[in-house]
Amino acid sequence: MAQRKTARRQPVKKCLDCKGTGEITESVRVGRARKGRETADRQTALCLTCFGSGQVPID
Known part of the structure; x- marks a missing residue:
């Protein structure tokens, strides 16, 4: 039986x-x-670095 590859989450x-x-x-x-x-x-705006998610992937 073939092994399935699971996607890893990025930290x-x-x-x-x-x-x-x-x-x-x-x-x-x-x-x-x-x-x-x-x-x-002042006005609120969407963060352009993380596009509103609040999290940045670590490279």
């Missing part, structure tokens, strides 16, 4: 940019694209 760790939450906060900019000024308001 993962918490994302350093979002600290494992999957979201980051960014400041809101108003005005023109180049000369836009930052306001005191």
Whole structure:
């Protein structure tokens, strides 16, 4: 009988940019694209390092 190969899980760790939450906060900019000024308001955004999973595969 042939042996089946099982897929190994890659070891993962918490994302350093979002600290494992999957979201980051960014400041809101108003005005023109180049000369836009930052306001005191903040908004949440998806973490682009881990794409919202909160985990980064270890290579």
